[in-house]
Amino acid sequence: MFDVQSEKLKIKYSVEVLADILSQSKATMESRIKRGEISICEESGKIPLDQVEHHPEVQTMLTSKWDEEHSTKPNRTYKLIELFAGGGGLALGMEAAGLKAILLNEMDKHACATLRKNRENWNVIEGDIAKIDFTQVKDEVDILTGGFPCQAFSYAGKSLGFEDTRGTLFYEMARAIKELKPKVFLAENVRALLTHDDGRTLDTIKGIIDELGYELVEPRVMKAIFYKVPQKRERLILVGIRKDIAKDVTFHWPSPYRNVMTLRDAFYAGELYDTDVPTSLGQEYPPRKREIMKHVPQGGYWRDLPDDLQREYMQKSYFLGGGKTGIARRLSLDEPSLTLTTSPAQKQTERCHPIETRPLQVREYARIQTFPDNWEFQGSKNAAYKQIGNAVPVNMARALGHSLVRLLNDIESR
Template identity: 75%
Template sequence: MIDVQKKAESHISLELLADILSLPKRSIESKIKKGELTPCETSGLIHKDQIAHYPQVKNINESKWDEELKVKPKRKYNLVELFAGGGGLALGMEAAGFESVMLNEWDKHACSTLRHNRPNWNVVEGDISKIDFTQIKEDIDILTGGFPCQAFSYAGKSLGFEDTRGTLFFEMARAIKETQPKVFMAENVRALLTHENGKTLEIIRNVIDELGYDLIVEPKVLKAIFYKVPQKRERLILIGVRKDLAGKANFNWPSVYKKVMTVGDALYKGELYSSDVEKSAGQQYPERKKEIMSKVPQGGYWRDLPDNLQREYMKGSYFLGGGKTGMARRLSLSEPSLTLTTSPAQKQTERCHPIETRPLESREYARIQTFPDNWEFQGPISAVYKQIGNAVPVNMAAAIGRSLVRFLNDLEA
């Protein structure tokens, strides 16, 4: 057992290396063919000494995570959060030391979750367009939120603040205008970078400028696997500072964690959690689907099934191009999870338990998003999966939060 553990600490799988380097697995296999990497003959794993020169691996090996954990607010920093959902971002910001003045969310089940777990939080339920943010009396240090990615109308427009009216981005911009926070942080899907050939992001930049804010760093896609989250989720982060404060301090992105966490770390006692995951509510497969899924190996997907079962399961999709790697997908204990969706048993985005033949249960889902075990979700199981699947992973949110606290501390100085 000790030898196996030592090998796990000194070696890395091709799949995990591909995730770290943001390359497809076939690119790693190509490096092996060229002799750039030499896997262990018995295990097929790569010794970590061979990859120490890659910048992403250097960042892990030179992590300042423990140092950054010590960052604390110099004073009370007030936060307003929009589109709060089931609380992933809010929990991370709380862990970093921010104090929530108000959280807005329209989904009633998500609001029930926030109130149930934090009765002291001021949760304002309802349509954001109906909220008058000028009623907030406190000085707001930071405003956060993840607005949905929506197209803007371009016809004959100057493409400023008023031209985004009718979108949820407009409502976030209006909240910034009415609360005048020192800093704002918006998170979104990676696709926003290229949405409408970059026009959407260009308009967002225009509006930020018009509101009297500067983006203090270029928008950046952060990969959750680097921030103590056992999941391959990616989020685009935009951070702006009020122009009267611009140039008074430098913002630094959070340091990455010392290692990459896996599904096994989420489900069993170890570095992430002090006990194995408990049983919880979850969806079930119909009998025939369960029979087919039972034939998929750990870390495998539909192409690992016998051809007759591939045809039965995939139906018309069997003849279409593309890998469709989310279909009939069973997770692996030794890798991070694929990005969680709002349902673990959708055909296109299957998230089957690594060992048992069933969809991930709600508590397993929550652990992969690094929610604490004492965070209790409210509502029917479909609403619970939705709250978890849409959340910002708590540990990643906390890492970003500590960087924002450090930036505000420097502004204070």
């Protein structure tokens, strides 16, 4: 059992990690240090816990019920259907929490091959969701999960209902909810859905969820770094409870983990993994790009290059405004990774290895998303990157899964 008091003296935060915890910029943190609000321990180069434990975000981590929540078991077998399953991040987390998938739908053939390769017992339906008749599912479905792509609706100045969103992938998820009538659903999406089309997209979604007979829990942006994931990924989570049930139960969001995982935790044996990350396939830089990237320090980007190399690498962009902090970016072992994209070597969203001058390899990518090492991605190297980059981090999905199991247990005991 984790003993907060005995561990407190050991806890120290780097400036970068504390900035992530407090949702402040590194520049803001450095200003606070200059003003004397926070001081860095000379010996460790980090900020001791007692300097910052008054912050609510830190308090929540110190008093976390993570271990208790992760010991939650289903009172019976709860059946789950997942849509837009991708390479399996969300489904794996739900499985680890004790939920049983009875059907998974995915369009991408390589992702489907991955799901089948790793879980022969999963019922993977490959193809267009619009062609699935969910009324043919005979099982009672306890929970429906999935991440529909964020798409604009065509408004023409009117308030939209369920039928008006036909042609979008949200409509297909809403249709599945209407036909299956699960007790609970969970939908995940990009943070940008909050403000997409000046908030109208989310307002429409909320209206349709109400129309379908579900009570929506207030949506929340979850930061993966709080859920034992070494990555600064954010996802918007929507949880809906069927109205005939909702009045009697309350959904509790998962507690954060007690500390923040970094790339060091992802790549080396320790708290996250028992072994160092295995070597795997990976993209490579062209010779000249590799020469230039050698000059970027850990945690640095193009502005850390000598001026002549900045000009060569950035070309016309050198003269434009804006930080462009993803360009020529080398990650740091002592920070969580930036959000993974579907390719580690795209110029705007570079994800260079902290020590070696190369893009992150496939298994490194997978560990940053907290996939187990024995989860085998099918298809080409680039297909694997795409599956991993689009996934929900497994550990964050598991934390949500335990919250859903607790909710379903409460529904059962009404």
